[in-house]
Amino acid sequence: MADTQTAYELRLLFQEPGCPVCAFGQRVSSRYVDSLFYESVNDPAVRARLRASLGLCYEHAWLMIEARLSDALGQAILYRDLLQTLLERLPSETEIPDERAARRLGEALTPEAACPACESRAQAEERALQALARSLERREYLADFERSDGLCLPHLRALLQQETLGRKALAAVLAHQRRRLSGLEAELAEFIRKNDYRFQGEKMGAEGNAYQRAAGLLTGRRRPASKKELGLRS
Ligand SMILES: [Zn+2]
Numbered sequence: 001m002a003d004t005q006t007a008y009e010l011r012l013l014f015q016e017p018g019c020p021v022c023a024f025g026q027r028v029s030s031r032y033v034d035s036l037f038y039e040s041v042n043d044p045a046v047r048a049r050l051r052a053s054l055g056l057c058y059e060h061a062w063l064m065i066e067a068r069l070s071d072a073l074g075q076a077i078l079y080r081d082l083l084q085t086l087l088e089r090l091p092s093e094t095e096i097p098d099e100r101a102a103r104r105l106g107e108a109l110t111p112e113a114a115c116p117a118c119e120s121r122a123q124a125e126e127r128a129l130q131a132l133a134r135s136l137e138r139r140e141y142l143a144d145f146e147r148s149d150g151l152c153l154p155h156l157r158a159l160l161q162q163e164t165l166g167r168k169a170l171a172a173v174l175a176h177q178r179r180r181l182s183g184l185e186a187e188l189a190e191f192i193r194k195n196d197y198r199f200q201g202e203k204m205g206a207e208g209n210a211y212q213r214a215a216g217l218l219t220g221r222r223r224p225a226s227k228k229e230l231g232l233r234s
């Protein structure tokens with residue numbers, strides 16, 4: 001059932017720009033952060049979990065702030081709690097640590113658990129890859145995938161590790177990825193040509209942001225900037 005739901009949600013993301021597995025992970029982890037602040041910021045277990053990771057990682061902390069995944073009050077409550085945690089771990093003003101104590105302090109100031117939003121994203125991506133490997137066996141599903149931007153390189157590699165991926169589906173995926181790569185390569189060539197002073201009168205077309213799409217293809221889908229882009233209510 002969970003697999004069917006994932007396959008369904010993923011299929012809708014084939015129509016969005018960029019890698020659909022990235023998009024799925026971004027959506028699920030944002031929903032997680034959203035609900036964390038909406039209902040659980042005062043839950044002692046949630047607080048303890050966030051203390052263990054010393055909050056969210058760089059990427060998710062700024063995503064939370066910039067895409068307004070939580071209101072200012074929720075964040076103030078969380079960060080006050082984390083600053084108190086840090087203050088408890090720092091030595092008092094009169095205590096000057098020796099070298100060994102400095103190393104121990106360094107350890108005490110290191111998160112003991114991963115960012116929970118990163119964990120949520122990694123689990124969601126794994127679910128998406130499993131659902132994708134199975135669903136690509138179905139012809140209509142594959143046809144929809146072939147209208148997508150294709151997978152980023154990290155997720156293509158991860159899909160190749162899925163044991164349930166059949167040979168036919170694999171061949172179709174690789175053909176699609178090759179088409180996307182060579183299409184993008186041609187767009188980059190066109191972009192470079194139009195930057196030549198002899199052709200500068202020619203208007204830039206869709207190839208104007210081909211280098212950004214190429215970066216996304218190699219590293220992963222661009223990070224979303226708004227709740228709307230994340231499919232969340234605003
Ligand atoms: Zn991806």
Ligand SMILES: [Zn+2]
Nearest residue numbers: 057060115118
């Ligand atoms: Zn994170």
